[in-house]
Amino acid sequence: MRLVSTFSIAGFDPGTASWGVAVQSKFLAVGAIVPWARAGAGAVATQAMANYTYGPRGLELLSEGRTAQETVEALTAGDPQREHRQVGVVDAEGGSATFTGGGCLDWAGGIAGEHYAAQGNILVGRETVEAMARAFERGEDDLASRLLAALRAGQEAGGDRRGRQSAALLVVREGGGYGGDNDRMVDLRVDDHPDPIAELARLYGLHNLYFGETRPEDVVAVEGEVRREVASSLRRLGYLREESPDERTLHAALSAFVRTENFEEREQPPGYADRAVLEFLKDRAASR
Template sequence: MTFSIVGYDPKEKTWGVAVQSKFLGVGAVVPFAKAGVGAIATQSYANTSYGPNGLALLEQGKSAQEVLDLLLQEDPDREMRQVGIVDANGQAATFTGKECYDWAGGTTGEYFAAQGNILVDEKTVESMKNTFLETEGALAKRLLRALNAGQAAGGDSRGMQSAALLVVKEAGGYGGFNDRLIDLRVDDHPKPIDELMRIYSLQRLYFSSSKPERIAAIEGEVEDELGRHLSRLGYLTETAGLSDALRAYLHTENFEMREQEKGKIDLDVLDFMKKQS
């Protein structure tokens, strides 16, 4: 009742998992990852011990296939399981037990493993594979597009309910204190992949650094628009000038990563502000 893709980006040094299922809160069950170690998706009567146990084995230097073999060897219900693994070097392995409900299967390629069960047919896995290989850019973007393509090709034959995206990178978390670069979940939604893509866009807005070409001086039309929207939103008052109002807005909305030197603004923030009611 689940399809997922596990991937690695050798340039970014990121590992991640994207998953969708007709299952409540799939993000709490399927994806596991650790920076510098690898990523694992465990599904189909998921044995969640595969996550931490598999990462521990990967951390010992074992390959994805070696870890998969060891996990299955110790599990008497292995034929009910489905697993995808990518190791520290991007080597991939996938397994689909004989007792997984049709359609069930998986495939691997350079830096990824894609798998699913209770699918409409094999086109979901093939579409994830092709889209991942054809898409350029950050790992999160490639994983999400692959997941979306899998849904468009048929997806879970029982429908949609939840989706999740987990991407890790050394010191990639908030403030650099952990490796959770992206950890997003949609636990119950009629269109969980669409919603996951929407909140991923917000995540990039809130936590990515400003692009130099999007930084503008607060003058002319930019100043007029900024003043109008800060006033509309209640930040620009008789006692709060434009600079103080903008600073209050940025800190209230958690846009500290997008804050610029006095007299300048990130236009992506201004665009977001325009859309707020």
């Protein structure tokens, strides 16, 4: 059995009915083992001498209406290696529980608070999970951002005493996935990187860029100086040839860029554009 020594946090956001897990470890591809979540049921983080079945079994128990504590007890009760396991759970109502077996390597432990369970093993000390708990409690952003903030705080407080290698972020919400026919709102992994949390945050920024909703205040009229910059950038990238394109030609070129870069979720009617897309267009053109 492989040892998944790491720190993680499972969390719930009642405002958006979202559940998720964030994790970091000195372990290759930790996202393939630790984080599990299902909309309407809850979230599970399984680590230490990880019992992979804690993930799917835990979600089934939560789907049956078990509380986080009941789920932890059911998972560990029949496990002869439970003293070497670590698991954190949040349930459908945001109840939380964390378990650390007595055989886990120091420092090992966890904190179960309102809507979250933070835990870790082979850590510098308890301050890692305490910092994660404080960061989550104080967070006011979306669940994914709060989970990431907790990871950063844990790392800054010492983190895994062996170092860093991989990280992952999983957030689910009913209908929150691509196309609206699944619950995986965010599912990002950094399998091998010298600074996995920073890289995970970068990927989450890209995720928001590609799949985030355009706020009304971020819709920009393509006119005046904005129009000149858009036309210049599109010409530099080869989407436009005319020096003075008419509105139809300019919109067609901008639409081609938007679809090539997978920004369909942010495409606007003729004469308007998403501010984030315009910034991306400007930066991409400047790099040529």
